[in-house]
Amino acid sequence: MATEIPTGPAEQAREIALSLWAQGHGFLATLLRPWNAYQLGIVLILILVAIVLRMVLGPRLHDWMRTREGWPKWQMRLLVMVHRRLRLIFFVGLSWITFWIMQEVTWPSRSYLIGIAASLATAWLVIAFVTRLITNGFVRGLVRYAGWTWATLIILGLTDEAQSLMDSLAVNLGETRLSVWLIAQAVVILAALLFAARLVSTTTASRIRQNEQISPSMQVLAVKLLQVLLYGAAFFIGLRTVGVDLTGLAFLSGAIGVGLGFGLQKVVSNLVSGVIILLDKSIKPGDVISLGETFGWINALGARYVSVVTRDGKEYLIPNEDLITSQVVNWSHSNEFVRLDIYFGTAYGDDPHKVRKIAIAAAASVPRVLSMKAPVCHIVGFGDSSVDYILRFWIRDPIEGLTNIRGNVYLALWDAFHEDGISIPFPQREVRMLNDPEDSARPTRF
Structure with missing residues (x-):
């Protein structure tokens, strides 16, 4: 039998x-x-x-x-x-x-x-x-x-x-036989290749960042391109090793293209904007920028966003597209020198020549104000209550903050004016109440 x-x-x-x-x-x-x-x-x-x-x-x-x-x-x-x-x-x-x-x-x-x-x-x-x-x-x-x-x-x-x-333990999907053993092989091989790619990427990225001859923006671009190449190669090599036919990915790539066209417009826009930012070197890690009401220095350039840290410790993740389409003030784009302006006024009885000399000396006494580019002071108008001035001075460390240096210069002006008897006027108003008995008892003048 x-x-x-x-x-x-x-x-x-x-x-x-x-x-x-x-x-x-x-x-x-x-x-x-x-x-x-x-x-x-x-x-x-x-x-x-x-x-x-x-x-x-x-x-x-x-x-x-x-x-x-x-x-x-x-x-x-x-x-x-x-x-x-x-x-x-x-x-x-x-x-x-x-x-x-x-x-x-x-x-x-x-x-x-x-x-x-x-x-x-x-x-x-x-x-x-x-x-x-x-x-x-x-x-x-x-x-x-x-x-x-x-x-x-x-x-x-x-x-x-x-x-x-x-x-x-397998199932047949058309001409493809998918078994538990094939899945286990794919997971192990892909995990090993991705781990190797991550190790090589981390080691190479640290060496690229240590190379001072490469600009910070190009360092970020080189690291990201290296990561894309290594992880992409590991993924495709892993699939080929376990015998997966990659020609079937052509249909998948077409479906992904349709999805990008409809649902991932913002994501793709941010990715492309990030590449443009890295190529034109308009901003780089360490730059001090202003975007709207956000003022801080760039902590990192990501594929989708830029990390900006403000003086109060907040970290803003600004999409790359906003940095391309909006007006951005880069305080340290071409050089580190930044000019700041402050406005003040003095009484009409004070000598304007003396006021200008005192203001320039007071600004020059602040440590962060540059002496190589001496401060200047000019009259900008005659106001209702004061003679109006503008005081201009230069600094080279905007990353240390702008509000604090303006406050220090204002404080130096206050001390200097108080020492030399220069008065800072303020508007005064006389308020008269209607139907006041004192006004009715006061004789009328013709």
């Missing part, structure tokens, strides 16, 4: 699951043998010894770490990782020592389970340390548990069965 060979995905998955169950049942049956039970007991003893060593040496290591204040940050992080994994580290060392001793004094089969336990613990320890390089907590946990699972399957020799089981 001929045996029916399962052909469907469900039948294949069932056969693989039964095979795994049979292997697991056989493995559990072998644990009942005396030497296997002894090995399990030795492993449990080693775990208890590792726990005791952690309880004894852990606090001492922690106290010693608190005295290492001058160490580099990466060394302190490594010590923290070691402190958190002390139990596993002790178990790995003890298990390998025990395994090597038993290999010498007894038959290899009588230390087989101890070797498996040592290999599993070592793989878990290495994966735990390596995944600490991943900054995102969710991704780090996902990669860590996936690595532990796959390392366990490799050490136990179950990779072929696990691969066949994941490959049998």
Whole structure:
């Protein structure tokens, strides 16, 4: 009688699951043998010894770490990782020592389970340390548990069965067969390539920023182009590696183009405006700008917006399109010199020649006012109550603020005028109440 060979995905998955169950049942049956039970007991003893060593040496290591204040940050992080994994580290060392001793004094089969336990613990320890390089907590946990699972399957020799089981769980989308194994491969390869691209991008970007021969705006542009190229290459190489046909992306790119035309106009406009800003070098990180009522210095140039930090600590994210279409005052575009004007008035009885000399000297006494470009003072009109003047002076550090330097100059003018008897008039009004008895008793003049 001929045996029916399962052909469907469900039948294949069932056969693989039964095979795994049979292997697991056989493995559990072998644990009942005396030497296997002894090995399990030795492993449990080693775990208890590792726990005791952690309880004894852990606090001492922690106290010693608190005295290492001058160490580099990466060394302190490594010590923290070691402190958190002390139990596993002790178990790995003890298990390998025990395994090597038993290999010498007894038959290899009588230390087989101890070797498996040592290999599993070592793989878990290495994966735990390596995944600490991943900054995102969710991704780090996902990669860590996936690595532990796959390392366990490799050490136990179950990779072929696990691969066949994941490959049998698949769906057909037209001519494309999408299986769990293909998705797992794509995720792992893409994650590795993206991690490598991020590492290369970060290293290269730091070197570009350290190059003083490249302007700040061109540094930002070079870094962003490098990131686009590296991440794009990693994405497409990853898809090609797992066998995804990229010709199907032509239709997807057309759909994306339609979406950009309707729903992403502002996003694309900001992206293009950001590239234009970087190319024409109109603004760069560190420049002091004014846009409407916002005054501050540029902290960073993003792909979609520009970060502007004001004097009061607020950070405004201004879309790139606004910097292209609106009037922007760049206080430090071509040079750092900025001229400021303040207005004041004095009484008609004060000598204007003396007032001008006092005002110029008062402005020159303020530390941030430049002496190389001497302040000037001019009469600009004769008002109702005062002679009006304009005082002009130059500074070269607008990033330190404009309101505070104006306030300091006004304060210096106040002190100088008070010392020399110069009066600052103010409008005076006489208010007369109607039907006042004093007005009716006052004789009428003709």
